Amino acid sequence: MPDDVFNWLSSSLDDQVTVDERLVTRVADDLGAVTAAEIGEIGDVLLSILEDHSGTPFPMRVGQWSVTTSTRNLRSALCSTLLVLGLQAAGATSPTIVLAAIAPFLLDIEKVGFRPESRDVVGEMRADITDAAERGALWAGLPEDLRHEMPYLRMIELSEQLQRAGALTKLPDAPNPAFRQRIHAAPSERVPSRRPPLALLVADEWLPSKGGISSLNRYLAFGLAETGLEVYCVVPSARAEEFADARRGGVELVTPAGIPGLEPGAALGMTRPLADHLIPDILIGHGRVTGPQAKALRDSFYPDAFLYHIVHMIPDYLEWSKTDRHIDAGTRAESRSDIEEKLGVAANCVAAVGPMLYEWFSSVLAPCESPPPLLRFDPGFDTVENKTRVPSPGRPWILMLGRLGDAKPKGLDIAAAAAGWAVHIANGAPRFDFVLRGSPEGQAEELHEAVRGWSQQTSLRVIVRNYTTEIDRLRNDMMRADLALMPSRTEAFGLVGLEAIVTGTPLLATDQSGLAMLLHQHLPSELYDQVVVPVTDDIEHDTASWGHAIAAAMRNRSASFATAAAVRDTMARACTWARSCTALIDVWNSARGDSC
Template identity: 30%
Template sequence: MSPSPDVPIVLLLNDEYGTSKGGISTINCQVGQILTAVGAVVYCTALRVPKKDQEAADRDGVRLIGPDLLDKKTEPTLDWLTVYHSVHYPNLPQDVTCIIGHADITDTAARNIWEQRFPQADLMTFNHVIPEDTEYYKGGRKAMKAWVKEMDMLEKVDDAKAAFSVGKRIYDHFSTTYKGNKKPQNHHVFLPKPSDIFLATNVRPGGEQKVVLTVGRVWKVEKLKGHDLAAQAMREVVREIKNTRLRVRGISEDDWETSLKILEDSLNSPDLNPTLLPYGTQEDIRDDMMTAHLVLMPSRSEPFGLVGLEAIAAGIPVLISDKTGLAGMIIDLIKQKKIGDEHRHVIVETSVNDNDPAGDAKRWADRIVDVLKHSDSEFQKAARFKRELVESRYWEQSHRTFLQACGITAGDPD
């Protein structure tokens, strides 16, 4: 049965429908959930459709569209969506009213499919990154081409109906960038809601061995994500709290040895070996948090910081770099008196460069030691933080604005 002509038909363009790749995919799933909750018909592309992703889509009421595998031996790539979509995705839904891409993963695909197949639809983009900030830490050609990437993002969003920037840090950046000739018709902030799987979790203190958890790839981004800083800090921590373990989730098999060496060189400790864990789903990260005492986000630059938000939602103590969009959101919520002032103590001053590595490492080490030594009271603070964050409903207005951009004015976005 065809949907009513008044029902929005939304096409999400992404390479997966799941959460194994972290931030962008998590936001993509959340967008699908927001839309289906108010009755929209939602389709989502994927390069592969493993069982877990299909189950997630079925749970959310999203209709997955995998590629037409003309040759089953050929590995799908993003080019299948970007360049060869008419060949590999011939059966996209008709009467699409809105196409949504993610910069800088599927914004090119969204633009091409919109222009070539659905010009009657509204084009929208989600901004997740600030290349001008983050590419600096990747070195070499990537650092040199940061501005080229920003210009490409501008090209893809030019005259689109709307762009949604994830968090105020990204929103502020693109509000300035959009002052030039290339810009969308409308630009809004999008504040992610914590995922239900973490909201349903309540991490508890306990255990003599203290576990510190970080999440994110190490190789080539150790400076950006602050993994080197975390390791240097843990070298000092383990001198004071002997029975401590560092776990790092998000290491690919190909990068395992290189990542281990980077962490070991920064640790330079006879008392601690890091535990490296592979890429994981939200379920895996939830399980990691349930056996940890502290989650670190020591990034030197982080446009938002979903892992930190999910940790707060799970009720586990966190320490977050002040150079993250999440830290900015926490400060804003404190200023708005939506959460208590005590929660500013989860934010740690962090340099954007290596001018004061010893000072940065000491600040982080001191805060980690303090949290681990007072674990019971820190978990009580974390429980209050979770409760106040949820009660603030900080995400609602931005989700309502998103639905309105999609032509939906009725219904609760939550």
């Protein structure tokens, strides 16, 4: 704090100071307050901040009142008071305590100043919040409780208010704007209170019984709700526990009105899913699964909505690993690629999940004269699950999880053969159970026999369990596992691998995945090489490389868990749901600004 402001404070930070009506009047006088309202405003802000810092409610300020604090606390509170008064004068409408909490993240609190002659609060911004990327990174880095109090949309609003008030000045020799705002001036014209923007996601289910798309949709909906959007998700049908699960994350599930003769899923895009007074600002569809329905809703009912098309798969890769279908793989791949491409071009923005899909759709849009913006959407690795993991007691579990009816695309034959090879070369490594979670209903015995055959090891203990959507059961499986396998021949991203990482479960993942590409961008080579294993589609080669990797992980399980913890911590810092969701919103916000 500059020497000429509040220089009557003791230089000894541990000295005790009595805060009473006389001190508030002195502070107000230093800040040029004249009217009783101005003096009262300064006192209310200062005491609210001091009370919040102390964690103890102050007595009611009636008659003779006083509270005692240290010089250090009072200096900090005075700096925060200056910033809050400046932000409020510029039009900020958040509660005082929220503004005081976020102010040190916006400005360097040690360099806050006050110019008595003009009654200006001045400071240095820590980031250029007029820039979407910097603003999103700042918000994503806030503590979780503060993100809840200051949703991302409120941060955008604050940035716009400061710009309208002329409080931000870009200097040629500084990376970030300077803050300057007169206090006790008439506040800038404020935007009337209105409901937050509304997002409508279109999904074929809420809890994921059909794989990664619905799992990502759920995480995305929760992440968007955290930013301050009003979030709805329309699904064909939902159970009571699904409505409850969505509400816990700030999301409202809706189901479409039925149409006689049509299954609920077929009616997704044919009827208006929301009450007439609820008009989506944002519509989100997922690939060819719900992209057509989202487009139909935009075209038929919500023409002003900003449509996102989220790309989850590459048909030209995936369909060629499903050669057991009745329709020729080439025909399927081309037909499904055409659908994906047409839906993307018709959207206002394409969001590709991870680097592999981003690369693919970049080439799809290359021939377009006026392509929609393409956003790379990296799923978050941050989670409340930060428990230190150690090897499970008893017989180890090696877990493979997913929709295992698609055995070849998921690399189940590779995993089984490699598990058998790991048993063969064990050399003292503990025997393990090979646990498969994801058998189609009624096919567990058939899958069990197929896996035993691929493994060529009669001593391999195989446990097959049906696919489930129960979140707690899936989490327990992952938390019980000593090693998770994702040996897919192709995996556009690989959410199963992400789930393993965020729970701290040791993982071996295919290099033929968007997840592997993302890990390569953020992990040091010594970690990456312990997690990612090549898949060549040469069964003998893959059996050997994966078998040796499994045996090594089983031989030193403590080291495997230490590696998993390092991977989780690194990726949780690099990729968060908050950062990804703010990037998504910024595309819409930029387009909205351009159209105004």
